[in-house]
Amino acid sequence: xxxxxxxxxxxxxxxxxxxxxxxxxxxxxxxxxxxxxxxxxxxxxxxxxxxxxxxxxxxxxxxxxxxxxxxxxxxxxxxxxxxxxxxxxxxxxxxxxxxxxxxxxxxxxxxxxxxxxxxxxxxxxxxxxxxxxxxxxxxxxxxxxxxxxxxxxxxxxxxxxxxxxxxxxxxxxxxxxxxxxxxxxxx
Amino acid sequence: xxxxxxxxxxxxxxxxxxxxxxxxxxxxxxxxxxxxxxxxxxxxxxxxxxxxxxxxxxxxxxxxxxxxxxxxxxxxxxxxxxxxxxxxxxxxxxxxxxxxxxxxxxxxxxxxxxxxxxxxxxxxxxxxxxxxxxxxxxxxxxxxxxxxxxxxxxxxxxxxxxxxxxxxxxxxxxxxx
Numbered sequence: 001x002x003x004x005x006x007x008x009x010x011x012x013x014x015x016x017x018x019x020x021x022x023x024x025x026x027x028x029x030x031x032x033x034x035x036x037x038x039x040x041x042x043x044x045x046x047x048x049x050x051x052x053x054x055x056x057x058x059x060x061x062x063x064x065x066x067x068x069x070x071x072x073x074x075x076x077x078x079x080x081x082x083x084x085x086x087x088x089x090x091x092x093x094x095x096x097x098x099x100x101x102x103x104x105x106x107x108x109x110x111x112x113x114x115x116x117x118x119x120x121x122x123x124x125x126x127x128x129x130x131x132x133x134x135x136x137x138x139x140x141x142x143x144x145x146x147x148x149x150x151x152x153x154x155x156x157x158x159x160x161x162x163x164x165x166x167x168x169x170x171x172x173x174x175x176x177x178x179x180x181x182x183x184x185x186x187x
Numbered sequence: 188x189x190x191x192x193x194x195x196x197x198x199x200x201x202x203x204x205x206x207x208x209x210x211x212x213x214x215x216x217x218x219x220x221x222x223x224x225x226x227x228x229x230x231x232x233x234x235x236x237x238x239x240x241x242x243x244x245x246x247x248x249x250x251x252x253x254x255x256x257x258x259x260x261x262x263x264x265x266x267x268x269x270x271x272x273x274x275x276x277x278x279x280x281x282x283x284x285x286x287x288x289x290x291x292x293x294x295x296x297x298x299x300x301x302x303x304x305x306x307x308x309x310x311x312x313x314x315x316x317x318x319x320x321x322x323x324x325x326x327x328x329x330x331x332x333x334x335x336x337x338x339x340x341x342x343x344x345x346x347x348x349x350x351x352x353x354x355x356x357x358x359x360x361x362x363x364x
């Protein structure tokens with residue numbers, strides 16, 4: 001059973017993590033690496049199954065009995081024929097392990113939320129910098145803040161509080177800009 | 188909705204931070220890690236199960252030497268005219284002030300960079316994917332992250348066999364094509 005390998009972040013060369021300790025030099029580029037390997041690294045190869053294959057008997061595909069096995073699944077160790085063998089991300093997988101891996105990967109897929117509170121405060125800043133235009137951008141800011149209130153908030157920042165703070169400021173800016181234009185109109 | 192900051196089930200790890208390109212924070216739950224990246228426009232969150240984490244690898248990057256050189260040279264280029272105006276006869280208030288202020292700023296950036304230590308790129312491997320961790324760009328941050336994650340990951344993976352390691356005499360694996 002071969003040792004599990006990892007790619008060096010610098011040169012992409014494969015190296016075997018140390019059994020103990022954190023520091024090692026990449027055997028290819030000699031870069032000083034920090035490596036923390038955990039028990040699931042390299043998990044999957046079935047040693048007992050491989051031993052039966054080397055006993056001289058022709059191994060059959062687990063999913064298609066009667067078809068000659070062409071390789072082993074890197075996840076569960078089962079024998080696979082050429083039809084079942086899926087090469088993906090540098091490994092060989094059976095359809096079941098690939099489906100499991102994709103399900104796990106989809107659970108790790110990022111979820112994206114727009115930072116509407118940032119956008120509202122940018123609009124507010126624009127209203128302040130271009131003050132006369134605030135008679136239009138102020139109400140737009142308020143409308144956006146009210147619409148964004150029901151959107152998923154940030155996971156780490158109190159975005160709804162920032163939206164709530166932006167609304168009275170936008171109202172004040174709108175009122176100020178309206179007074180500015182009225183003063184000009186009736187001067 | 189409670190934020191992660193106010194949720195007692197999560198502990199913020201002492202890594203991550205801000206840069207002009209955005210910010211990132213790491214939150215450790217009972218059996219998973221949540222990574223939150225914020226670009227200012229959108230917030231991207233990723234949940235990683237602790238039992239899926241296979242390895243953390245950090246390698247040095249060239250940014251350390253590049254920034255040392257760039258900031259050092261910039262400081263030198265600012266100090267030379269500053270000293271010239273300082274030592275030249277007559278009053279040279281405005282250029283002296285401008286050069287002095289710029290020198291102080293660059294000096295502060297250089298000292299801050301040196302104190303933070305060597306730069307690195309940290310990659311988290313699971314059985315299926317590998318991610319370059321955002322805002323873990325200093326070796327001391329990588330050491331801190333490993334120190335904080337290792338006990339939790341080992342506890343989550345208790346019962347798994349230790350990863351097989353090569354014997355010291357074994358030749359290194361060939362470079363990937």
